[in-house]
Amino acid sequence: MSLFLTTVSVEEAIRAARTLATPLPSEELPLSAAYGRILAADIRADIDIPGFNRSSVDGYAVRSRDTAGASETMPAILGLSGHVAMGDSGYRNLLPDRCLYVPTGGAVPDGADAVVMVEHTESIGGDILVKKPAATGDNVVARGEDFRAGSVILSGGTRISPREIAALAATGTTTVPVVTRPRVGIVSTGNELIPVEDIPSGNQVRDSNSWMCGAFLIEQGCIPEYYGITGDDRTLLREVLGKALSRCNAVIVSGGSSKDDRDMTADLIREAGEVLVHGIALTPGKPTIIGRANGIPVLGLPGHPASAFVVLLVIARPLLSRMTGQKDQELVTKSFVLGENIPSARGREDYVRVRISEGKVYPEFGKSGLVNTLIRSDGLSRVPSGVEGLEEGDRVEVILW
Amino acid sequence: MSLFLTTVSVEEAIRAARTLATPLPSEELPLSAAYGRILAADIRADIDIPGFNRSSVDGYAVRSRDTAGASETMPAILGLSGHVAMGDSGYRNLLPDRCLYVPTGGAVPDGADAVVMVEHTESIGGDILVKKPAATGDNVVARGEDFRAGSVILSGGTRISPREIAALAATGTTTVPVVTRPRVGIVSTGNELIPVEDIPSGNQVRDSNSWMCGAFLIEQGCIPEYYGITGDDRTLLREVLGKALSRCNAVIVSGGSSKDDRDMTADLIREAGEVLVHGIALTPGKPTIIGRANGIPVLGLPGHPASAFVVLLVIARPLLSRMTGQKDQELVTKSFVLGENIPSARGREDYVRVRISEGKVYPEFGKSGLVNTLIRSDGLSRVPSGVEGLEEGDRVEVILW
Numbered sequence: 001m002s003l004f005l006t007t008v009s010v011e012e013a014i015r016a017a018r019t020l021a022t023p024l025p026s027e028e029l030p031l032s033a034a035y036g037r038i039l040a041a042d043i044r045a046d047i048d049i050p051g052f053n054r055s056s057v058d059g060y061a062v063r064s065r066d067t068a069g070a071s072e073t074m075p076a077i078l079g080l081s082g083h084v085a086m087g088d089s090g091y092r093n094l095l096p097d098r099c100l101y102v103p104t105g106g107a108v109p110d111g112a113d114a115v116v117m118v119e120h121t122e123s124i125g126g127d128i129l130v131k132k133p134a135a136t137g138d139n140v141v142a143r144g145e146d147f148r149a150g151s152v153i154l155s156g157g158t159r160i161s162p163r164e165i166a167a168l169a170a171t172g173t174t175t176v177p178v179v180t181r182p183r184v185g186i187v188s189t190g191n192e193l194i195p196v197e198d199i200p201s202g203n204q205v206r207d208s209n210s211w212m213c214g215a216f217l218i219e220q221g222c223i224p225e226y227y228g229i230t231g232d233d234r235t236l237l238r239e240v241l242g243k244a245l246s247r248c249n250a251v252i253v254s255g256g257s258s259k260d261d262r263d264m265t266a267d268l269i270r271e272a273g274e275v276l277v278h279g280i281a282l283t284p285g286k287p288t289i290i291g292r293a294n295g296i297p298v299l300g301l302p303g304h305p306a307s308a309f310v311v312l313l314v315i316a317r318p319l320l321s322r323m324t325g326q327k328d329q330e331l332v333t334k335s336f337v338l339g340e341n342i343p344s345a346r347g348r349e350d351y352v353r354v355r356i357s358e359g360k361v362y363p364e365f366g367k368s369g370l371v372n373t374l375i376r377s378d379g380l381s382r383v384p385s386g387v388e389g390l391e392e393g394d395r396v397e398v399i400l401w
Numbered sequence: 402m403s404l405f406l407t408t409v410s411v412e413e414a415i416r417a418a419r420t421l422a423t424p425l426p427s428e429e430l431p432l433s434a435a436y437g438r439i440l441a442a443d444i445r446a447d448i449d450i451p452g453f454n455r456s457s458v459d460g461y462a463v464r465s466r467d468t469a470g471a472s473e474t475m476p477a478i479l480g481l482s483g484h485v486a487m488g489d490s491g492y493r494n495l496l497p498d499r500c501l502y503v504p505t506g507g508a509v510p511d512g513a514d515a516v517v518m519v520e521h522t523e524s525i526g527g528d529i530l531v532k533k534p535a536a537t538g539d540n541v542v543a544r545g546e547d548f549r550a551g552s553v554i555l556s557g558g559t560r561i562s563p564r565e566i567a568a569l570a571a572t573g574t575t576t577v578p579v580v581t582r583p584r585v586g587i588v589s590t591g592n593e594l595i596p597v598e599d600i601p602s603g604n605q606v607r608d609s610n611s612w613m614c615g616a617f618l619i620e621q622g623c624i625p626e627y628y629g630i631t632g633d634d635r636t637l638l639r640e641v642l643g644k645a646l647s648r649c650n651a652v653i654v655s656g657g658s659s660k661d662d663r664d665m666t667a668d669l670i671r672e673a674g675e676v677l678v679h680g681i682a683l684t685p686g687k688p689t690i691i692g693r694a695n696g697i698p699v700l701g702l703p704g705h706p707a708s709a710f711v712v713l714l715v716i717a718r719p720l721l722s723r724m725t726g727q728k729d730q731e732l733v734t735k736s737f738v739l740g741e742n743i744p745s746a747r748g749r750e751d752y753v754r755v756r757i758s759e760g761k762v763y764p765e766f767g768k769s770g771l772v773n774t775l776i777r778s779d780g781l782s783r784v785p786s787g788v789e790g791l792e793e794g795d796r797v798e799v800i801l802w
Contacts, residue, residue: 031597031612032612032615032627035615035616035619035620036619036620046600047600047601049607049772050601050604050606051601051602051604051605052603052604054604054606054770056705056768056769056770058660084604085592086591086592086593086604086633086661086662103660103661104660104704105591105593105604105606105704105770106593106604107603107604141768141770141771145768145771146770146771146772146773147772147773153773153776154776160616161616161620161802162613162614162616162617162620162710162713163613163710163772163775163776163802164776165609165612165613165615165616166609166610166612166613166706166710166772166775166776167609167772167773167775167776168612169597169607169608169609169612169613170597170607170609170706170772171607172597172598172599172600172607173597174597174598190487190506191486191487192487192506192507196432196570196571196573196574196575197573197575198573199447199448199573200448200451200452201452202452202453202508203451203452203453203455203485203487203506203507203508204452205451205455205506206450206570206571206572206573207570208566208567208568208570208571209567211432211433211566211567211569211570212563212564212566212567212570213563214433214436214566215436215561215562215563215566216563218436218437219436219437219562219563226433232487259459259504259505260487260504261487303505303506304457305567305571309563309564309567312563332733332735332801333735334733334734334735334736335735335736367457367542367546368457369455369457369506369542369547370542370546370547371450371547371548371564371567371568371571372547372548372554372568374564374567374568375554375555375564375565375567375568400733401562401564
């Protein structure tokens with residue numbers, strides 16, 4: 001039991017966390033329930049989409065060669081052979097020097113290779129005057145141009161957004177293979193913690209971290225399971241942790257803020273497995289535990305709310321994405337000019353809560369034990385481990401909330 | 402019935418859409434179900450948080466004046482009066498020239514005004530040598546420093562993220578007032594459309610837009626209700642639209658791509674209300690309808706998938722946020738250098754699908770009737786209506802997917 005943790009770099013910690021995670025099996029869901037999930041397999045187009053040459057405008061289907069040289073003053077004169085109705089299944093054949101009216105989305109008839117927009121034509125009697133030459137393919141979406149039958153349209157590991165839903169629907173994927181959602185247990189330790197519904201007395205503190213953690217897990221596509229507060233009773237923690245380990249795919253121990261709580265957590269993980277990391281060169285977030293117990297990953301979070309949040313973002317996120325098979329996604333950041341120096345020490349990564357004001361970014365140097373800096377700030381800025389801080393005027397990347 | 406729509410600016414269209422929307426009532430949810438919802442009222446702290454002066458380190462609580470001038474060579478010598486345990490409710494009183502051990506998160510005793518980190522002390526017999534002077538407040542989170550009893554900690558209209566969940570939990574907000582989720586009906590028109598489970602024949606097209614629309618609505622915190630495909634049967638559409646209007650807070654008519662479908666939709670909205678906008682100076686997305694029927698907003702989407710998606714983002718999003726009372730949020734964008742010219746016409750807003758490659762952004766000039774450009778692109782870039790296009794080397798803002 002040492003007072004000073006042996007810290008590893010953020011990179012090493014992420015690597016350790018990811019080695020513990022096992023990809024989860026897949027399940028099949030109806031299209032209506034697939035939004036937000038991770039594709040478990042590549043999806044292929046069942047047929048050519050569209051299945052026919054489709055007009056992308058309201059206009060006249062023509063043989064482009066019949067419009068060569070057409071102009072306002074010398075229009076091409078084409079005989080109108082009729083209208084293609086929407087949803088029409090019959091393919092007519094377009095004869096030379098003739099045209100067919102096709103609405104947007106309608107089928108371009110055989111023989112035609114372009115559609116002239118209504119705006120560039122004039123109707124006179126049974127004839128259509130075309131005032132602009134058309135080139136092959138003009139205003140036509142060719143059969144299979146959207147998706148070719150048999151081609152991979154979406155690859156496994158893709159998060160399903162509304163745009164992927166559109167592609168799944170277009171290719172008739174009514175049953176979608178997705179990765180099952182990780183069930184993640186949340187165990188709270190810390191003698192000072194009380195349930196949120198209670199009124200703290202003395203130096204008690206409401207257990208807000210496990211709720212923050214649960215919401216974060218939902219956001220990451222997991223199912224949180226709350227196992228309550230164990231205080232600092234080692235026997236009780238062992239029992240509750242055991243229950244969580246037997247039912248979940250991963251367990252997060254939301255730590256009390258004292259060192260004793262953390263040591264107890266590490267000891268109990270060791271009893272059922274191993275501790276890979278105890279201490280990360282990360283501020284806030286140093287006293288983090290990464291281990292494996294009963295074969296599944298266990299993450300011990302620091303007790304300070306801001307520290308816990310940074311560890312969820314920096315360590316838990318890549319661990320969970322390995323379980324769901326989600327393709328690695330960089331956190332989206334936005335670049336700003338720094339309005340004030342941010343001191344840091346070489347050799348550790350700092351995540352500083354920041355405020356944006358008039359287009360500049362300012363550090364919000366609140367104590368990491370406060371919840372208010374998490375909701376008063378606009379995002380996080382990372383100070384890489386190789387530098388001794390950032391200076392006013394530097395450009396910094398901000399992970400916006 | 403004119404071939405050319407009278408278009409209004411994007412700004413006017415958004416304003417019109419927002420005037421139609423009525424804020425929805427609130428409901429109460431348990432904390433575990435509040436993630437992702439919009440707060441319906443301001444939330445105040447019930448008590449001072451923390452309720453006591455709390456140590457943010459493992460160390461010794463001291464009277465700072467007793468450590469004045471302390472150094473490595475001339476430490477202040479303080480008698481150790483004992484340990485404060487975690488969750489301890491009794492407040493001891495610290496006597497002059499003495500100290501008390503306090504773990505991180507523990508209560509700082511009355512009389513003490515600072516905590517000296519263990520790292521800056523040495524224990525000799527019953528005494529603690531303090532090797533650094535402490536200033537008032539060092540390593541202490543004061544009572545009420547996180548949240549002051551009665552103060553507003555979160556304001557109505559805030560979207561509840563994991564960080565807001567932490568603040569709600571910290572202040573004992575176990576029942577959370579949130580805005581009810583808008584129920585939005587989706588009606589599909591268009592004779593060419595068939596259900597996604599069917600195999601298209603002739604010039605039929607699977608109805609992917611209404612599914613994309615449904616997923617988008619879920620993403621925006623709404624409940625989609627699917628009313629199926631009506632084809633171009635006016636009586637059937639009137640009936641289905643009527644049913645949707647009577648059950649929902651808003652209705653989206655996912656249009657067929659032909660002009661006839663759009664005119665029918667506009668006519669039917671007029672029968673039960675009014676059409677405010679029919680045509681927006683927006684590319685893609687021009688043939689959009691904004692109206693009110695039976696007193697609720699109706700949005701007619703263009704039939705092309707990319708057009709429909711842009712209209713959801715640019716028009717539906719602010720309309721829905723007015724219903725949920727969500728504070729206006731700019732879409733988060735990231736700045737890139739343009740790698741290729743994007744032509745545009747003055748007087749209309751263009752939303753161009755773009756690819757990011759080696760840090761530069763390139764337009765993806767796919768036809769808006771294709772779904773594949775939505776999944777192959779990385780985001781959207783806006784070309785404002787006041788310019789005639791953007792040039793290679795310009796900095797552009799990208800709405801990343």
